[in-house]
Amino acid sequence: MRIRTTSTQRTYRYVRLSIVAATLVLAVSVGLEVARAGVLPSISAAFYTPAGDLFVGSLCAIALALLVLSGRSIEQGLLDVAAVFALVVALVPTPISDASCEVGAVCVPPAAVPGVINNGVSVASLSVVVLISAAVLARTQGSAGWGTVVTLLGIALIVAGFVTWALSDFPTFLRGAHNVAAIGFFSVIGVVAAVSAWRPQRSLRRFRVLYAVVAAGILGVLLALVAVLVVGAATATVGGVPVIFLGESVVVVLFAVFWLVQTVELWDAPDPALRA
Template sequence: MLIRTTSTQRTYRYVRLTILAATLLLAVAVAVEEITGGPLPSLSAAYYTPAGPMFVAGLCVVAAAFVALSGRSVEQGLLDVAAVLALVIAVVPTTVESPACGQSVRCVPPAVVPAVVNNGVAVASVVFVGVVAGLALSIVQRTISRGVVLTASAITLLAGGFVVWGSVSPTTFLPLAHNAAAVGFFLLIGAVAVIAAWRPQRAPRRFRPAYAAVAVGILIALAGLGATLVAAIAGVDVTRPVPWVFLGESLALVLFAVFWFLQTVELWNEPDPRLRT
């Protein structure tokens, strides 16, 4: 029996599958680097390896896909904000140990800073233009709402905050921005999973335990990463012999993939499978 689908339905299917594909792309690139280049101290450190282009590309694809999942729900607003954070994670790398760091043990190497500035300006420009274009379209199409305005305002404040931070205090921005964006990103994904699990009109009952497990797992992963950060500040090596940061980030990435797999399965046959309002 031929099951007919609408173009909208197929589009949303492909967007969610694209998120899964981008996650797989990043994971495979990092796995290959682990095998051929040796253990990485963290997942984010892949930026400095041959896996770097796939790391950046995967995050940019995820950000674009989040924006493509149009809708007016709370979840969609959270994902729009998460898209901005994904771009920050992509273009502002984590710190690494390098002789170029001078007195600091870890830093973003000076040779990388021009790329961070160039890419950061490009990303900020696209975000601000996107906010203006999105508001203009919502006005023309008469879909403007309080949620749209709140989301646009949040994105503008977030992007503007990163721009001001990087401009005023690059010495704190470069070592901290990546981690700040990563924590915010996974907290937002966890929040979306919580909404999917505990709002009775959202996910079918059989999906709720899985969404709840994803949310709890992300919180555990973030708590673990927070503990490693405190330990690192205290002078403990959290990358050897057990790469705790890498394991925590990998767990968060796996849970991210699980969440989007659940979303894809749950909404596969929805006639208009947007995140529900």
């Protein structure tokens, strides 16, 4: 029996599945590098390895997918914000200990800095065009509302914040932007999962339970990782595995679980535009 669907419905299915696929590609690529050279200090450190191209590519693909998931709910506004954080995570590498840095220092190797500048200027410039285009489209399509205004304003402030940080103190931007964006990205995803868990009028109980587990897991692990960074124990290990790598692995798995659940829950949704 052939199942009747609309083009829009199929598109939304494939976009959600593409997020899962991009996450899987990232996991496989990092896994192969771990098998080849040993456990990395963090998943983000894959940027400097043969897995670097797929690390950047998968995050950019996820950012694009999050942006094109159109809707009219608080979740959608948050996912748009998460897309901005994902781009920063992809394009500003994590600082590492490297022979090209000062003795005992942790930095972004000088060879990677020109790429950060090129990519940063390109994405910041594009962000202006995207924000203006999004505002015009929302107005012409009749979809503009307070949610749209707040989302666009929030994204503009985030982009302006990162740009101002880079222009005013580039060395500290290189040392901190990646971690700030990564924490911001997964925090937003955790909040989206929590919002999804708290909506009895829209989701069956079994889905809400899964969303609650994902939200608690992501936010709990993030708090633990932030505490590790604050106390200066970033090099600590658990059973020989760096605690940062372990924590990041958990939140990446939970991120994939969230999108698998979303895909299953909304598979037959006739209208992907969820309203708050």
